[in-house]
Amino acid sequence: MSLSYKKILLTFVFLISLLSFYGVFNSYIHINESIHGSKIFVSSRPPLSVSPNSGTTAELKESPSSTSYSKPSPALTASPQPSVSAVDPKDVKCGPLTKELIRDFARNNTVMLTVCDFTIFGKLGISWLRHLEEQNFDFFLVGATDRRTARYLTARAAGHGKREAPCFLMGDDAERGGPVTGADPDDESERRDYKYNSEHYISATWQKVNVVRQMVEWGFNVIHSDVDVTWFRDPVTYFLGSTDAAGTTAADVMVSSDLVSSQNAAGDEGLEKYPSPTTNFNTGVYFVRGNKGGQAFMKGWYAERPELTKKLVNDQVGLYRLVRHASPLLQYERFFDFWPANDHAANGTVVHFGGMGAHMALNGYTYYLPRLNLAKKVNALCLHFTWVPLSLEGKLARMRDGSHFRDDAFYFLGASESNSTLESKEGDGGG
CATH class of the missing domain: 3.90.550 (Spore Coat Polysaccharide Biosynthesis Protein SpsA; Chain A)
Structure with a gap:
């Protein structure tokens, strides 16, 4: 091979390498824009901020606003935990079941009830809540069988203008330590396994x-x-x-x-x-x-x-x-x-x-x-x-096959490779 051909080949390889480096750098810039800007270009695993107690989708920060899932593609931003507006979180409580609590949340004297602990609620209950919020169904109550579920619901309810979260304590927790508020510490020792057909x-x-x-x-x-x-x-x-x-x-x-x-x-x-x-x-x-x-x-x-x-x-x-x-x-x-x-x-x-x-x-x-x-x-x-x-x-x-599970942004952004360009809207939690 002549010297001129070698020069041309080396120049071509150099240009290809330069373009590849530019693509990687541009991908990094776009990922950073996904966190601070209005668009996200998913080309590699993005750096998401997850709370120290991460282990379920529930620990991801999320927005109280609901998402319309009639859109072709949901926005994929990890938005912050519900913030305080009308009521300070330490004043929002989840206490015992009372007539007054049911009356506050009932529609036409009717209330929807579910009961579970965070082992189940953290995996399925949060999506269930998002479905209800999408349709403006506000007539539900959650019987929390552990204090972690109660804490999640009090934090989510903060800013909704009510002194009571849509929940009440059940079992031993209803008699122990008074009502749960948004100011309670997250005590992992209270977690219990919830195995099917266990005692x-x-x-x-x-x-x-x-x-x-x-x-x-x-x-x-x-x-x-x-x-x-x-x-x-x-x-x-x-x-x-x-x-x-x-x-x-x-x-x-x-x-x-x-x-x-x-x-x-x-x-x-x-x-x-x-x-x-x-x-x-x-x-x-x-x-x-x-x-x-x-x-x-x-x-x-x-x-x-x-x-x-x-x-x-x-x-x-x-x-x-x-x-x-x-x-x-x-x-x-x-x-x-x-x-x-x-x-x-x-x-x-x-x-x-x-x-x-x-x-x-x-x-x-x-x-x-x-x-x-x-x-x-x-x-x-x-x-x-x-x-x-x-x-x-x-x-x-x-x-997920039927688009009936409301995932957090982490589920979508966790893929190692994607060529999708997804629009983001302010306040859309991507759930």
Whole structure:
């Protein structure tokens, strides 16, 4: 090879190297703009600031504002923890369950309830909250079974203008140390494992039934929701019979199920026709009216606790026993009537019990495979992520498949390589 060719080749290699260096440098500049500017160009793993207690998405700083997920691509910025405006965080409290607390958060005398500790709430509950906020559903309360969950909710509630966070303490924490406030230290020693069907888990499921029983006894309607439930429309309007859904005005109790088909005709958004007591009802989603029928049902259900907790049996099996052993039974098109058979129930009070349509309260099978809501031409009420892989990772993957999990920015920015250019908007938490 002649000397002139060698010079040309070396010059070409030098120019290529220079361009590569410029690309890496420009990527670094753009990543820094993602933190301080209005655009982000994701080309390599960006330096995100995560709190010292990082371990779940919950420790990432986030904005109280909700995100509209009808947009083609959500903004991906790690925004700060909710800041104080109207109320100082040390003045926001999460204390015991009271009538006044329920009244403050209820809509049309109805409140949505979920119960969990941070082991579950930190992984699923924060996304559940974001879904509710996107739709302006502010009628929810969280029964915090540990103080870490209570601390998170008090910090999130700061600046919303209320002295009380949308939560209350349950179990031992309700009696220990007074209410949790935003000024409480983060004591990691209070964390507990929450293993499915462990003794602690069984006890917590029955505590939840007792809380619903108390709320209903005070005259409030209760919508119970697990944190792996996505709500598509206003459940208060549906359950109180403000829509044309058949049977919802008459039933005292409405419970979802594990059914994978529905007998209802296309366009029928009502309760499942001719429900059977032997149906595998699912207590992840249910509604109880704050009337005599609802009160009798909750008393009868909770009365199953003493015997079943000794056998380490959870609340859902208790519901099966109550409904299937009831007598006499009167069958109607949208619900059946029964009188709780145990002695602890209200004397002679009839319960109108309905099963939610499998096309209205979907599960992980009916939503993704037969697409039952589309087949029945209805606007589904909710989706409960059962009938999915048993592991938490499998559940999260299935939720993300349908864009139903509201991730933090870290999930999107954690990829080592991407050529995407994503616009960012101020105040968008990217969840």
